[in-house]
Amino acid sequence: xxxxxxxxxxxxxxxxxxxxxxxxxxxxxxxxxxxxxxxxxxxxxxxxxxxxxxxxxxxxxxxxxxxxxxxxxxxxxxxxxxxxxxxxxxxxxxxxxxxxxxxxxxxxxxxxxxxxxxxxxxxxxxxxxxxxxxxxxxxxxxxxxxxxxxxxxxxxxxxxxxxxxxxxxxxxxxxxxxxxxxxxxxxxxxxxxxxxxxxxxxxxxxxxxxxxxxxxxxxxxxxxxxxxxxxxxxxxxxxxxxxxxxxxxxxxxxxxxxxxxxxxxxxxxxxxxxxxxxxxxxxxxxxxxxxxxxxxxxxxxxxxxxxxxxxxxxxxx
Amino acid sequence: xxxxxxxxxxxxxxxxxxxxxxxxxxxxxxxxxxxxxxxxxxxxxxxxxxxxxxxxxxxxxxxxxxxxxxxxxxxxxxxxxxxxxxxxxxxxxxxxxxxxxxxxxxxxxxxxxxxxxxxxxxxxxxxxxxxxxxxxxxxxxxxxxxxxxxxxxxxxxxxxxxxxxxxxxxxxxxxxxxxxxxxxxxxxxxxxxxxxxxxxxxxxxxxxxxxxxxxxxxxxxxxxxxxxxxxxxxxxxxxxxxxxxxxxxxx
Numbered sequence: 001x002x003x004x005x006x007x008x009x010x011x012x013x014x015x016x017x018x019x020x021x022x023x024x025x026x027x028x029x030x031x032x033x034x035x036x037x038x039x040x041x042x043x044x045x046x047x048x049x050x051x052x053x054x055x056x057x058x059x060x061x062x063x064x065x066x067x068x069x070x071x072x073x074x075x076x077x078x079x080x081x082x083x084x085x086x087x088x089x090x091x092x093x094x095x096x097x098x099x100x101x102x103x104x105x106x107x108x109x110x111x112x113x114x115x116x117x118x119x120x121x122x123x124x125x126x127x128x129x130x131x132x133x134x135x136x137x138x139x140x141x142x143x144x145x146x147x148x149x150x151x152x153x154x155x156x157x158x159x160x161x162x163x164x165x166x167x168x169x170x171x172x173x174x175x176x177x178x179x180x181x182x183x184x185x186x187x188x189x190x191x192x193x194x195x196x197x198x199x200x201x202x203x204x205x206x207x208x209x210x211x212x213x214x215x216x217x218x219x220x221x222x223x224x225x226x227x228x229x230x231x232x233x234x235x236x237x238x239x240x241x242x243x244x245x246x247x248x249x250x251x252x253x254x255x256x257x258x259x260x261x262x263x264x265x266x267x268x269x270x271x272x273x274x275x276x277x278x279x280x281x282x283x284x285x286x287x288x289x290x291x292x293x294x295x296x297x298x299x300x301x302x303x304x305x306x307x308x309x310x311x312x313x314x315x316x317x
Numbered sequence: 318x319x320x321x322x323x324x325x326x327x328x329x330x331x332x333x334x335x336x337x338x339x340x341x342x343x344x345x346x347x348x349x350x351x352x353x354x355x356x357x358x359x360x361x362x363x364x365x366x367x368x369x370x371x372x373x374x375x376x377x378x379x380x381x382x383x384x385x386x387x388x389x390x391x392x393x394x395x396x397x398x399x400x401x402x403x404x405x406x407x408x409x410x411x412x413x414x415x416x417x418x419x420x421x422x423x424x425x426x427x428x429x430x431x432x433x434x435x436x437x438x439x440x441x442x443x444x445x446x447x448x449x450x451x452x453x454x455x456x457x458x459x460x461x462x463x464x465x466x467x468x469x470x471x472x473x474x475x476x477x478x479x480x481x482x483x484x485x486x487x488x489x490x491x492x493x494x495x496x497x498x499x500x501x502x503x504x505x506x507x508x509x510x511x512x513x514x515x516x517x518x519x520x521x522x523x524x525x526x527x528x529x530x531x532x533x534x535x536x537x538x539x540x541x542x543x544x545x546x547x548x549x550x551x552x553x554x555x556x557x558x559x560x561x562x563x564x565x566x567x568x
Contacts, residue, residue, distance in 0.1 A: 053412070075414050083412040089404030093335035105327055106415040149414070 005064075006031045006153050006184040007052060012061035014047055014208075021047050023208040024061070029186050029201075031152075034179050036199035037188040040301055044208045045188035046086065049157050052186070053083050066153055079108060082146030082154040086161070090130040090141070097126040100144050107149030119177045120144045121170060136167025143174050147183075154178055156187040160194060172197060196293045204300055211300050216293050223299055225291035226260035229267060232285035233257045236278065245274035256285075264288055321419040328423020333430055336393075346388060347435060354381045354439055357505055358447050366507060371537045373507040378443030379532035380504040385439050386466040387495060387525065389432035394424065395474030396487035403484040408567040417566075425471060432467050455535035461546075462531040469524055469549045472556030479563035495525065502526035524552040 007029035014022040022044045029035040037045045050056045051063055054070030054077055063070060068077050090099060097113060104110035117123040120140040125133065133141060139159060146154055159175065160168045175198055178185050189195055195202050196216055203213040212219050233252055236242045244250050247270055250259045261267035268288070275283050337343050358381075361373035401407050410420050443449040451459050477494060481487050501516065502525040503509030512520065520526055527545035534542050 055411070075416070078412060078414040085405075085408065085412065087405060088409040088412075089406050090409075091331075091335060091406055092400070092404070093338045098331075102327070102331055103413065105324065106413045145409070146412070 005029060006033075006066060007035075007186060008062075008064040009048070009052070010062045012048065012051065012063060013059045014044070014051065014056070015059045021208055022058070022061075025205070025208070025210055027203045027210055027213055029184060031184050032182055033200045034175070034185040034187070034198055036195040036202045037186070037205050038190070038192070038195045038199075038202050038297065039188075039205035040190055043205045045190075045205055046157055048205070049155055049186070049188055053081070053155055054078070079149060080152050082149065082151040084139075084142045084146045084154070084156045084159060086157045088142065090138070092131060094130045095126075096122055096128050096130060096133070096141060099130060099141070100148060103145045103148040109150055110148055111150040116144045116147055119147065119181070120174045134167065136163055136170055139163070139167070139171055140174050143171075143178075147178070151183065153184045153186065156185060158188055158190070160189070160191065168194075192292075192294050192297055202293070204297065206301055212296070217290065219293065220291040220296045221262075223291075223296040224262075225295050225299065226262045227264040227267075227291060228258065228260055228287075228289040229264060229271065230256055230258045230285070230287050230289075231271075231283040234278075234280045234283075236280070242278045242280075245271060248274075321416050321422070324415060324419040325422035325426060328420055329426035329430065332397075332424060332427035336427065336431065346393060346431065347438060350381055350385045350388060350435065350439060351442060353384070353505060354378070354442055355446060358443070361507060362447065364508075372447075372449070374443070374447035374449050375537045376533045377507045378439070378447060378449035379536045380507065380529045381443070382436055382439050382532050383462075383466060383525070383529040384499060384504050385435040386432050386463065386528065387470050387499070389435050390428055390467045390470035391474040391477070391495060392488070392491040393431060393474075394428045394471055395477045395491045396481070398424065398475060398478035399481035399487040399490075400484045402478065402565065403482075403487075403568050405567070407565075411566045428471055428474075429467055432463070436463060449536060451535045452538065457535075458531060458542075459535035462528060462535060465531065465546070465549045465553070466528045469528070469553040469556065472553055472560050473524070474556075475560035476556045476563065479560070479565065482568070498523050498525045502529060504529050522548070524549055527552075 005028040007027075009025055009027050012022050012025040013020070025044070025048060027035075037048060039045050047056065051058050052065050052070055054065075054074035057071045065077055066080050070077050094102075097117065100113055100116055104113065114123070117126055120143045122137065122140055122144060125137060130138070130141065143154075143156075143159075156175070160171050163171065172194070175185065175187070185198075187198065199216075201213065201215055202219055204211040204219065212222050214222055233255055234242075237244075237252060237257065244252075248259050248261075248267055250257055259267065259271075271283070275281065358374055358377055361377055364373040365371060366373060366376065398407075411417075440451075474491070477491060478487075481490050498520070499505070501509075501512060501520050502523065504525065521544070527542070527548040530539070530542045530545045531549070533539060
């Protein structure tokens with residue numbers, strides 16, 4: 001059995017009765033990488049995660065996590081993989097450090113307590129009763145418990161859903177700490193900024209299918225989204241005294257001129273040559289904006305139509 | 318095996334610590350039976366069971382012993398597991414490599430400790446306040462009653478936990494499902510009688526009276542409680558089957 005990737009998912013299918021939740025999902029997560037399953041609610045993110053965690057047996061397809069079959073060897077998997085479920089309570093009378101210490105006894109090679117407290121920034125709250133923790137602190141305690149066995153891989157299911165900005169920021173810091181420890185992290189989220197901020201690679205899951213996989217930039221390119229180039233419309237252009245540049249589909253919108261390109265380097269060269277030719281200098285207000293994950297996501301999930309999309313695609317040289 | 322036992326012991330310790338830390342819960346568990354023991358016991362001092370030389374308190378004290386065992390094993394364990402399930406603690410345990418048996422074993426061991434402490438407290442106060450002590454030949458019956466009582470009502474507690482859907486209803490459901498039966502089983506009143514025959518037969522079918530009679534046998538010479546032992550065994554089997562069949566790690 002190959003163990004080249006931390007997580008290997010091949011043609012994963014899952015049905016509940018007649019409802020097909022996953023229709024052939026494929027992806028791989030490399031060791032040491034932070035991988036994000038991004039998708040709207042109901043896309044199948046949690047189902048995928050629960051299969052990888054060994055809580056559900058898939059209808060079809062193969063899954064390997066750290067070289068193990070999660071459904072067949074859940075106990076061995078749980079010694080090496082930490083799991084943060086979406087919602088999960090704590091024993092009512094527990095205190096922070098005590099609970100982490102109890103969790104450490106469950107694992108063959110636990111991480112030191114002080115270390116765990118530090119990673120999740122709960123050192124000061126170590127003697128606090130769990131029921132007195134804030135939402136964000138509770139989530140970070142979730143992380144600490146998932147890390148207690150010093151796992152190679154950590155699953156995080158929607159780690160910051162419903163959090164205020166400060167709580168999110170501190171959870172993100174804790175996840176960044178996981179990356180620094182060299183842990184492989186597989187997280188699900190429906191927040192674009194979270195995926196963009198944390199993930200090395202992203203897979204966009206929609207209606208039980210992976211639409212795209214790659215880095216933020218790769219995903220945008222794969223989605224056929226173009227780079228946006230804009231500048232302040234020169235007076236001469238606005239009055240029609242000079243022609244539009246050749247080979248560029250430039251839209252003059254009052255004070256701003258905009259074009260989209262799948263090859264921004266070449267388009268910029270053409271644009272600057274044209275500017276030089278007509279003595280426009282360096283084009284005031286020149287801005288080059290890479291397509292954001294949001295653009296990609298909205299296009300794929302159809303949550304909002306990007307008005308210039310067809311035009312942008314038509315621009316590609 | 319040894320690792321599982323060690324983990325179960327650790328879990329039992331943590332459960333006991335959490336039990337005693339939640340003062341109102343521990344207090345209620347202990348004070349309620351002991352209060353009943355003292356108040357009703359005081360009303361029975363100097364009375365004898367009709368037509369016998371057996372003091373009322375001699376059968377009343379072991380009745381409260383049974384009550385304590387049921388509170389510890391059925392009410393406490395049942396509501397505890399329901400709350401753990403409702404809070405998602407059981408689900409979280411499943412994300413760890415802790416063997417499920419070690420976890421449940423720890424919960425049960427902690428229940429046994431609570432039941433034994435409660436039994437010791439009741440027995441001690443029954444002796445000091447009313448002079449009720451087990452007869453020399455009754456220690457075996459006492460031991461058998463305690464073990465069987467804990468096992469029987471513990472499995473019934475696990476079984477009932479699976480039908481409790483919220484943390485708030487855990488204690489009310491467990492108490493409400495056994496207090497009325499305890500009352501008509503005569504646990505609180507040694508001279509209790511006058512039930513219609515059909516109800517009296519029905520009461521004999523429930524395990525509360527059976528446990529009380531086995532423990533009463535440890536304190537006073539009474540007919541050998543063959544039916545009661547069989548009955549407790551049957552309820553244990555039923556409780557354990559439902560518990561295993563219906564047990565869920567998540568709500």
